[in-house]
Amino acid sequence: MKSHFLLKGLVAAAFLLGATFSAHAEDALARIKAAGTMKVGTETAFAPFDFIDAGEHAGLNVDVFAELGKELGVEIEWIALPWEGVLPGLEAGKFDMVAGPATITKARMERYRFTPPVAEATVAILKKAGDTSITKPEDIAGKAIGVGKATAQLAQLQGYSEKLPAKVDIREYPAFTESYADLAAGRIAGVANSLPNIAFVASQRKDTFEVVMPPFGQKAYFGFIGTKDADHAPLMDAIDAALLKMKGDGRLAKLQEKWFGASFDTPDAVKDPAF
Incomplete structure (x- = not known):
């Protein structure tokens, strides 16, 4: 009898250990796909990327993330807050990534991972x-x-x-x-x-x-932002791949033309920002 109870206890412990290990084994991308939703932080006062039009959230970011959601098979849940709170919110885990977008700089690249550029930022x-x-x-x-x-x-x-x-x-x-x-x-x-x-x-x-004209700043680019930890690496890899796919098939250029009146010749990645 004791051995029977001992066996049941070992099986239960193994089950709990396996469940715990499985939960920890899931990375950010797996969790997002399981939930069916990706949370994205942004401000809504940065037209034409993000702004409120007749009470509705609109802009390039809304359209781009709608396409990214299709590529990943998830819905996009927007979390809006003032810009100075967006990056701290990302670090606190309030959302999965930041739309923004933000200018890709040396200092920011040391702390965050950027997607391929989505527009110029001069x-x-x-x-x-x-x-x-x-x-x-x-x-x-x-x-x-x-x-x-x-x-x-x-x-x-x-x-x-x-x-x-x-x-x-x-x-x-x-x-x-x-x-x-x-x-x-x-x-x-x-x-x-x-x-x-x-x-x-x-x-x-x-x-x-x-x-x-002309612009006074150094040549720069806008990118979306995620964290650099291993947990979020698969998610950022998937976002990068989706954006490059959109760039390759012309969807990104069409959205740039829609919101800016022109498309941008941007690199696939920024490795050494001007500042």
Whole structure:
């Protein structure tokens, strides 16, 4: 009798041990596929990548992740929060990856894993339409220029300001939409953001804004972000493969043309960012 109970106990323990091992053996991709949902963190004030249009979440990221969801066989669950909370949220495990997207920089690559680029991210200035005091990037010297908090655009603006005869009066905003509102109201002289973003904003409000050309920032690219740990490696590998497939069959270029009015010649990977 004792041996019978002992055998049953050993079988139960083995079952529990196997279940525990199986749970730990599952990586992020396996868990996402089992759940049928991938959680993606982003902000929704970064048009044309992510923004709210008539109450609906819209933009390039929404369309791209819809295609990625099809490739992975999962639904996309969006989690929106201010940009300064997005990367900490990823590290805290609140979502599986970040749409953003974010400029691929050396410092960020040390901490996160980036997907293949989805667009260019070179920085330029948006000014008020008809403002003749800013005809080239150097003209922002000594002027109040808005930029997003905790962004690569902020770092580039700070570096560029150091090279000018008068430092730029840099105004940091939690959301770019607020900086555009202040620019339209004349409270600041310009906004520094990536060329794709401000080109979209200018195209939507031609009587209000103009883009100052050429861009002043170094050549850069936007990518989606994941963590670098082994648990998430299969997921990031799958995302990379899906994005490169979309690039190869023309789907990515069509979405770029839809949201930017042009497609971008981007590398398959960024290994050595300019900054």
